Amino acid sequence: MMKVVKFGGSSLASAEQFKKVADIIHADESRRYVVPSAPGKRFPDDTKVTDMLYLCYEQAENGKNFDKQLNDIKERYDEIINGLNLDLSLESEFETIKNQFNAKAGKDYAASRGEYLNGIIMANYLGYEFFDAAEGIFFFEEGNFDAENTNRVLSEKLSSIEKAVIPGFYGSMPQGIIKTFSRGGSDVTGSIVAKAVKADVYENWTDVSGFLVADPRIVKNPAAIDTITYKELRELSYMGAGVLHEDAIFPVRKEGIPINIRNTNAPKDPGTMIVESTCHSPLYIVTGIAGKKGFVSINIEKDMMNAEIGFGRKVLQVFEENGISFEHMPSGIDTMTIFVHQDEFVAKEQKVLAQIHRAVAPDTIELESDLALIAVVGRAMKNNSGVAGNIFTALAKAKINIKMIDQGSSELNIIIGVRNKYFEDAINAIYGVFVTQK
Template structure:
């Protein structure tokens, strides 16, 4: 059994989402899929998570995120249309917008990027959607409650053939959405892999391997073939 995590660039466009679906479908062992919020489509683009920061500040300052949330609606409406996803875009995004306004919580607002990606990816694949908030728990000190979380992952997923799960967040002891730090979807993937006793955890990205430096700055950087755990 394999658990796979796909990052923001992989979820950014209809074309990249199709590629992700092809990768998953090419190996029946890839059963549990974790996704990030949509990343940049081009160099000057803005990541969905960064747009969501603006949504939170808009709610805090004006009481509504309607204007700030509009670019996210437009972006995903295009994805849903091109991929022919069975989703009522208007109702779905209106509901999320209303929840963001109601919660007025930074963590909740930021978590919606991964939530949206996972809902759409589950429909593209025809897989179950399982909310990470139903499995991942944080202790009162803010740290992951690892053993409780592991038990919940096992319970929620043991009878499912496959599922798509949003990365980056869980719930705190009060039942409120709490996020990991940026890049936390990688952690979600490892948590799910442990909980289902996966044979392999695949962490997919748009860059082939570990590179010695940023390929956006240095042309053709050397690939690092082997890393120790400490490194």
């Protein structure tokens, strides 16, 4: 058994949190490769170290003095070092950082130091070897991740290290220039390491006990999800339930390595297992409910539309040419509705409408804005013919009008459109049917 464990910023925000992390790591000998984030918030109004670094580097880039900003960052780390009673000084590292900032080493370099320094502390505290991610995670010159080279080098180098700390979030481009993943990218690093060392499981430690069936800002004390498939997660995470960085799925998925989302503050909770496939029956028919506000529907009507081969393609082409991705396209015989993101669409609205008129000469086009989309997702839905009936009966009881319904042959999800203002009520109504009233 071998595990890669990644800890999020809130799990590493203070010495107290570091102690919890060390307890977790020491509790299981197989937790051999550790990927730390930068220190996160210690309290709600706190600033994450990554944000402090961005700010500090901005000063440097504008030629302003950044001593105070850099010192504030050093204090954050010293507080952890002292809290852990470590015999460790980051003086020389901060000297290097100062020089690099003055030399304008780049925003990515600046941001990456949060994980880099945290990794040094973590390695020292655990007695693990520190392995700089710049030595094993590579990007092409244009900035795309170089999966092949990374996997080859990382596998080889880590094979000779029994226990290592590999800072998350960054890697290097040719000539050693530091490059980061997008924000939250330590999740991706953990996944890449898990693939390279052929881990049995990739534990992703955060501040929640796994995924919840619904957003706790909308549903009160929602139930946790014990097992979710990658497919289910994709259908949910896009809609806003993102605990995990999207790109973290792909490296481990292809290797069949499950991701276990765990809670540093409640290490006994089993958390959520994310798996390729499972015969594990879900607790509820619906695995999760997620959604997003801010969509526009463009409803197109034309007599005999249905007989016109190419109609749908031509309409989609207009959106494509304007760089607007469409979300869903339910259709009747002579009607077709396109759902797009309101913020992507608004500025181009009249241009898009004019182009649709030219492309397919519709009888009418009607717009409706301020719509929300809700995805009800569950691998168990396929074998339960009552799901749709229950959902729509619940919505009717809550007096919520349905603007769109979309369910394809995968039977993994039902997408429902409602007005923005009914979004929270709709999610609560659906949650009520499948979980509370279970």
